[in-house]
Amino acid sequence: MSLGTTAAAGATDDQAAGLRRLFGATQRRFVALAHNAEVALSTLAIDRLCDAAAALGLHTLVVDAADGAPAPHEMALLDLPSCIEPLSPEVSYLAARGLPIRHVDTRGRCGGFLQAIEHAAPHADLVLVHAGTVDLARLFAEQRMRALLLGADTPRAMTEAYAALKRLSQRPGWLAHDLLIVAEPRGPRTARLGESLAQCAERFLGAVIHDCVVIDPDADPGAAPDARLLQLLRAQLAHDPLPGSAAKPWPQHAGAAH
Numbered sequence: 001m002s003l004g005t006t007a008a009a010g011a012t013d014d015q016a017a018g019l020r021r022l023f024g025a026t027q028r029r030f031v032a033l034a035h036n037a038e039v040a041l042s043t044l045a046i047d048r049l050c051d052a053a054a055a056l057g058l059h060t061l062v063v064d065a066a067d068g069a070p071a072p073h074e075m076a077l078l079d080l081p082s083c084i085e086p087l088s089p090e091v092s093y094l095a096a097r098g099l100p101i102r103h104v105d106t107r108g109r110c111g112g113f114l115q116a117i118e119h120a121a122p123h124a125d126l127v128l129v130h131a132g133t134v135d136l137a138r139l140f141a142e143q144r145m146r147a148l149l150l151g152a153d154t155p156r157a158m159t160e161a162y163a164a165l166k167r168l169s170q171r172p173g174w175l176a177h178d179l180l181i182v183a184e185p186r187g188p189r190t191a192r193l194g195e196s197l198a199q200c201a202e203r204f205l206g207a208v209i210h211d212c213v214v215i216d217p218d219a220d221p222g223a224a225p226d227a228r229l230l231q232l233l234r235a236q237l238a239h240d241p242l243p244g245s246a247a248k249p250w251p252q253h254a255g256a257a258h
Contacts, residue, residue, distance in 0.1 A: 029237045030114065032140060033130045034164040035066035036150040038157040041182045041217055042066075045150055046130060048180075048215050052225040052233045053126050054090035061092045061124035063117060065131035070095035077102060080120040092124060100135045110138040126237070133167040146176045146210065146236060151193060153183035162197055169205045177201070178232055179212040190214060211235065 031049070036042060046062060053060040061084065064070070072095050073083040085093045094117070103113035117127060129139065136147065147168050151161040161179070168174045179197065183190045194212035201207040211232045 029125070030127045030129055030140070030145075031148060031233075031236050032136050032145050033128055033148045034136060034150065034168065035068075035130060035132045036152075036157060036160050036164060037068065038154065038160045039150045039152045039182055041152070042130075042150055044217060045180050045182055045215055046128065047221070048225065048229060049128060049233065050091045052229045053128075055225045055230060056233065058125035059090055059092070059123055060126045060128055061094060061117070061121045063094045063096050063127060063129045063131075065096040065098075065100055065129065065135055067097065067132055069097040069130070072096055072099050080116055084121055092121065094121075096131075100131065100139055104138065108138060109141045110135070111141060114139060133164050136168065137172045141172055143172075145172075145174055146178060147174050148236060149177050149179045149209075151179060151181040151183075151197065153181070153187055153189055153193060158193055158197060162200055165197070165201055165207060166205060169201075169207045175205070175207045177207065177209055178236060179209050180215055181212065182215045182217055184218070185214045185216050 033046070033049075039045070050060045050062065076083045076096070076099060080094075083094060085095075087093050100110040100113050103110045103116065105112060114127075121127070129136070131139065136145075147165075149161050149164055151158050165177055168177070179194050181190070181193050183193065194209065194214075198209035198212070201209055211228075213226065213228045213232050215226075215229075
């Protein structure tokens with residue numbers, strides 16, 4: 001599997017050093033990306049997140065545990081480091097379908113898998129875990145996470161995004177989320193997609209969509225990452241808006257998200 005070419009042109013040593021001072025020199029940061037089977041270009045969204053991390057000077061390990069991900073290597077339970085595939089200087093990849101449940105404990109949690117990943121990939125600054133909501137709940141249990149949801153310009157995709165948000169709001173009780181929408185930025189419905197989801201989340205679940213970023217499937221893959229995506233990733237890494245940020249729960253500033 002190829003995740004495409006990462007954009008490292010914007011990375012600087014100063015950015016990397018600053019982020020490591022902020023987040024801790026030895027602490028890996030995890031981003032929970034909820035799988036959406038109705039988004040055909042989910043790999044593109046992962047590519048863009050990796051590009052943004054590279055622009056911040058971070059190495060990303062993509063742990064692909066979604067139902068449609070490739071099966072893990074037969075040695076994954078015995079020698080996990082050997083199963084991590086380097087895709088570029090900025091990105092590594094681990095096929096992990098079905099691996100979380102192989103680390104389940106007596107409480108039904110899979111946090112041991114995250115510990116195994118940390119030991120297997122000490123070079124990774126960011127671990128992007130792409131998985132279904134059940135696996136995300138088992139992996140991160142009661143940790144304070146801000147799930148990253150996926151959507152697209154189809155009713156089925158947004159319905160599934162809402163269903164994922166609802167499941168994560170109920171178990172493990174995550175009420176703050178971010179949203180990536182793969183769609184034409186100037187499409188006639190694009191401006192309403194995230195706003196409608198945010199309104200439903202707040203009205204029926206008491207949940208919040210903090211940030212919504214539209215990913216243009218036709219954008220030049222070699223272009224610098226969108227500044228809004230960079231800000232979303234910074235907030236994800238901190239689990240909350242960065243100190244000094246004036247960001248408020250979306251859609252109050254929905255115009256900026258598009």
